[in-house]
Amino acid sequence: MAKEKEECIFCKIARKEIPAEIVYESENFIAFPDVNPKTKGHTLIIPKKHYENLVEMPDILGNELIETIKKVAEIRFKQGADGFNIVVNTGEAAGQIVMHAHIHILPRKKKEKIQFPCDTENNV
Ligand code: 5GP
Numbered sequence: 001m002a003k004e005k006e007e008c009i010f011c012k013i014a015r016k017e018i019p020a021e022i023v024y025e026s027e028n029f030i031a032f033p034d035v036n037p038k039t040k041g042h043t044l045i046i047p048k049k050h051y052e053n054l055v056e057m058p059d060i061l062g063n064e065l066i067e068t069i070k071k072v073a074e075i076r077f078k079q080g081a082d083g084f085n086i087v088v089n090t091g092e093a094a095g096q097i098v099m100h101a102h103i104h105i106l107p108r109k110k111k112e113k114i115q116f117p118c119d120t121e122n123n124v
């Protein structure tokens with residue numbers, strides 16, 4: 001296995017070497033809670049295969065990704081979310097810290113204020 005994939009934290013989660021609560025799983029994607037949630041139910045969706053970012057991910061996975069986003073949203077709506085934001089930090093300049101493609105699903109409640117972008121390092 002390439003060193004990059006061997007050491008990638010999200011590959012380890014996808015391979016179930018690191019335990020994570022699986023919120024939803026499809027053929028090519030896995031959704032689990034962000035370890036440092038910005039809102040209640042903050043969830044990450046990742047492709048099981050290692051792609052550095054969304055741009056590197058094959059287009060063919062697009063439909064399944066949208067389906068997975070909808071499934072996660074449905075789960076969070078049932079748990080009381082009123083809406084959600086999708087954030088995709090792509091590249092270091094945009095605040096991407098984990099170099100394995102991932103989509104942030106940020107469930108929102110009415111009148112709840114959060115800061116965008118969800119850039120933990122720069123907090124711009
Ligand atoms: P990025 O800035 O790359 O878009 O965000 C990476 C996200 O991954 C951060 O919100 C961070 O809290 C989350 N994260 C980093 N390491 C882990 C981990 O080992 N487990 C989980 N569940 N989330 C992680």
Ligand code: ZN
Pocket residue numbers: 004005008009010011012049050051099100
């Ligand atoms: Zn990876």
